[in-house]
Amino acid sequence: MMLNHKWKTTERIGWTIFIALLFISIYGYTINRGDQEEHLPYVYKLINSNLYKNDYIVPIQLKIFNIRFFYAWILFGISYFIPISNAVFWVYFICLSTFIYFVGRIAEKGSNWKYGFVFGPIIGLILLNSFTIGANTIYDNQLTCSCFASSFGAMSIYLLQKNKISWSAVLCGIAALFQVLIGLHLLLVIMFVHLLVIEKDKL
Numbered sequence: 081m082m083l084n085h086k087w088k089t090t091e092r093i094g095w096t097i098f099i100a101l102l103f104i105s106i107y108g109y110t111i112n113r114g115d116q117e118e119h120l121p122y123v124y125k126l127i128n129s130n131l132y133k134n135d136y137i138v139p140i141q142l143k144i145f146n147i148r149f150f151y152a153w154i155l156f157g158i159s160y161f162i163p164i165s166n167a168v169f170w171v172y173f174i175c176l177s178t179f180i181y182f183v184g185r186i187a188e189k190g191s192n193w194k195y196g197f198v199f200g201p202i203i204g205l206i207l208l209n210s211f212t213i214g215a216n217t218i219y220d221n222q223l224t225c226s227c228f229a230s231s232f233g234a235m236s237i238y239l240l241q242k243n244k245i246s247w248s249a250v251l252c253g254i255a256a257l258f259q260v261l262i263g264l265h266l267l268l269v270i271m272f273v274h275l276l277v278i279e280k281d282k283l
Contacts, residue, residue, distance in 0.1 A: 087197060096181045099201050100173060103180070106206060107221040111168055115224045120168070122148055126156040127164060150257050151225050172223035175231045179219060180205060182234035189241050229259035233266050245274050 087095075112120060122141045125131050132138040141148065158167040180201045187200020209218045220227055236251035248270050256263025 087194065092181065092184070092197065095198050096177050096184070099180050099184075099198075099206070100177045102202075103176065103205060103209075103219070104173075104221070107209065107217075109169070109172070110222045111165060114222060115220070116222050119148055119151060119224055122152040123155045123159070123164065126152060127159055147258070147260065148225060151228065168223050172227060175223065175227040176219065178231040179227075179234050182231070182238045185238050186234065186241060189238075225258040226262065229255040229262040232258070233262050236266055236270070240270055240273060245270060 110116070121132055121135070121138045125138050125142060141152075155164065155167050155171065158171065161167075162170075183201045183204060184197035187196035187204075188194065190196065191200075205218055219230060232251045232255035236248045236255065239245075239248040239251065249267060252263045252267040252270060254263075255266065
């Protein structure tokens with residue numbers, strides 16, 4: 081079955097925002113809790129150097145390159161323009177919306193069905209978010225490094241579908257700057273698919 085007429089850009093954006101808001105209304109949004117206890121102190125220390133002077137981890141984070149380097153400095157940069165709590169929320173919302181958008185594009189292209197763009201994220205992210213191996217969620221309800229990595233990862237898979245393997249691999253590398261395992265796992269998938277394509281071309 082062929083795709084129906086394509087979505088307008090405004091329609092895609094509208095559905096993306098709607099699903100993002102639906103996700104937050106169901107799973108909530110948290111800050112300064114859970115995994116963010118290992119993320120945000122780094123940011124707060126950049127904002128105010130007088131904080132955490134006697135902490136045994138945070139001062140060291142500022143002295144070495146680590147997996148939260150880009151996370152912290154992105155939020156620190158944005159905090160010059162808006163309060164840090166607002167910065168965390170809006171960056172989270174942008175990451176979530178990006179992930180939803182590209183999951184939708186992947187589902188649409190994979191199913192060859194226009195409404196895959198809507199039902200893909202709703203089924204995968206809304207209905208099945210907590211039904212994963214290890215009781216992890218597909219997407220966090222707070223801004224962590226994984227949110228950045230997952231969003232770049234979704235873009236990477238979409239480009240892989242379009243056979244743009246080099247750009248797909250580049251996005252895996254960017255994802256790995258935020259969460260190593262997400263980037264490396266996707267890179268292994270890309271390498272496997274690339275080998276399949278090479279073998280197919282030989283036949």
